[in-house]
Amino acid sequence: MEEESRESRNTARLRMMELANMISVPMSLNAIVRLNVPDAIWEGGSNTPLSAAQILARVLPSGDPENLQRILRMLTSYRVFQEQVTHSERKYSLTEIGKTLVTDADGLSYGYGPYVLQHHQDALMGAWPLVHEAVVDPTCEPFVKVHGEPAYGYYGKRPEMNDLMQKAMSGISVPVMTALLDVYDGFGGVQRLVDVGGSAGDSLRMILRKHPHVREGINFDLPEVVAKAPQIPRVTHVGGNMLESIPAADAIFMKWILTTWTDDEVKLIMENCYKALPVGGKMIVCDSMLPEKTDESHRTRALLEADIMVMTIYKTKGKQRTEEEFRRLGHLAGFPHIQAFYIDYVFTILEFRK
Ligand SMILES: C[S@@+](CC[C@H](N)C(=O)[O-])C[C@H]1O[C@@H](n2cnc3c(N)ncnc32)[C@H](O)[C@@H]1O
CATH class of the missing domain: 3.40.50.150 (Vaccinia Virus protein VP39)
Known part of the structure; x- marks a missing residue:
């Protein structure tokens, strides 16, 4: 019983921490749209998994791949991206949720x-x-x-x-x-x-x-x-x-x-x-x-x-x-x-x- 209530208090604190930091989610979405990340990964339908450095090379003349990766990892946890890890390198492609952000994916719309x-x-x-x-x-x-x-x-x-x-x-x-x-x-x-x-x-x-x-x-x-x-x-x-x-x-x-x-x-x-x-x-x-x-x-x-x-x-x-x-x-x-x-x-x- 004691064990159970300790666990539920732990979960409650964790959930509140998640809720209080929630602003990181829409603001990071805003960041990847501003940086044109979804279109860069999609690239005419290829959706090839790319590292943060590879994505960055497609969207900016220079920048900080580590910080981009931090954003991509967090949004992966909300299933905007799919992450593949090989030899400690992380690569990202778009999930169905991420694809809604692609511009003109079907030749009709600006996307979300x-x-x-x-x-x-x-x-x-x-x-x-x-x-x-x-x-x-x-x-x-x-x-x-x-x-x-x-x-x-x-x-x-x-x-x-x-x-x-x-x-x-x-x-x-x-x-x-x-x-x-x-x-x-x-x-x-x-x-x-x-x-x-x-x-x-x-x-x-x-x-x-x-x-x-x-x-x-x-x-x-x-x-x-x-x-x-x-x-x-x-x-x-x-x-x-x-x-x-x-x-x-x-x-x-x-x-x-x-x-x-x-x-x-x-x-x-x-x-x-x-x-x-x-x-x-x-x-x-x-x-x-x-x-x-x-x-x-x-x-x-x-x-x-x-x-x-x-x-x-x-x-x-x-x-x-x-x-x-x-x-x-x-x-x-x-x-x-x-x-x-x-x-x-x-x-x-x-x-x-x-
Ligand atoms: C949420 S948008 C919906 C647009 C569109 N129907 C759609 O579904 O994509 C609301 C629209 O109502 C228009 N609107 C706001 N106040 C209005 C008014 N008093 N008379 C006419 N249109 C108005 C806005 O300019 C806007 O285009």
């Missing part, structure tokens, strides 16, 4: 690298020491406390942040949309489709390519965002504010939008969608559904971690929601029919029909 970089820009990092302030004063986001204005407005005034945000969204959206379009077939009969908060328009581009009967796609986002969006056949970019009004369409697609808004704002956005749709028209929400149960799974952790990010950077009372919470808001906005499609570990489709 820009997403890692987007999260760790100075402006966002500055808000993180103030997470507790979201508890003390939920009327103001930690990001706003530091920078004096909301995150999207702040990005909009800085072209390099705006550009990185678009690349980060594309990097996530392209693989998710590929998975979604494989299994979800809810665009039948739609001729005019609006993507609310569509960023650079990647989701629309992919939906329209798969569904030639959709005659017109409207990529609706903030004016400064659509101003930088590329031309896409059959897609019109329209600048505006989803809290004010949404262009009329047969169906509305909305991916990864509602988590950054409060319940009242989500209801308002849904009401604006309702007004923009004909009877029988669909609002197709693609977002994360928070599980009811709190457990230690990767999915639950990824969603709960993203929830704190929303609270810190975007809206103190914006949040990840359960399917039930989304359904309740949809009913309040006037949608009588709601159907769920679980398509991916992170994203679910909720179809609200008017």
Whole structure:
């Protein structure tokens, strides 16, 4: 008994040490993306195991291989890299997790690298020491406390942040949309489709390519965002504010939008969608559904971690929601029919029909 409780106290201290040092994980991910390590190992698909010195030779004119190896070893323990040790030399290749950071692996996307970089820009990092302030004063986001204005407005005034945000969204959206379009077939009969908060328009581009009967796609986002969006056949970019009004369409697609808004704002956005749709028209929400149960799974952790990010950077009372919470808001906005499609570990489709 004594032995057992000594062991559990030991484990507890070890686990707390791991948690307290956790910042090394995302910051090291940030470092390897900045140094272009995943692309250097991948090199057109070879993924040959390389020593830190060999990787360094591919990415920098000079540098410290020992320090790079320290980063690679630590991330190997999180299965970003696979390590081979021969004659005391360590070599690294990319695991499936590491491969998500490769740029343009399938000729379609930027990979998850820009997403890692987007999260760790100075402006966002500055808000993180103030997470507790979201508890003390939920009327103001930690990001706003530091920078004096909301995150999207702040990005909009800085072209390099705006550009990185678009690349980060594309990097996530392209693989998710590929998975979604494989299994979800809810665009039948739609001729005019609006993507609310569509960023650079990647989701629309992919939906329209798969569904030639959709005659017109409207990529609706903030004016400064659509101003930088590329031309896409059959897609019109329209600048505006989803809290004010949404262009009329047969169906509305909305991916990864509602988590950054409060319940009242989500209801308002849904009401604006309702007004923009004909009877029988669909609002197709693609977002994360928070599980009811709190457990230690990767999915639950990824969603709960993203929830704190929303609270810190975007809206103190914006949040990840359960399917039930989304359904309740949809009913309040006037949608009588709601159907769920679980398509991916992170994203679910909720179809609200008017
Ligand atoms: C998390 S991103 C999602 C982008 C895209 N739907 C995707 O899944 O990759 C949220 C998007 O909402 C846009 N947005 C933020 N506030 C908005 C507003 N008031 N009206 C319209 N778009 C807005 C942002 O510019 C951004 O492109």
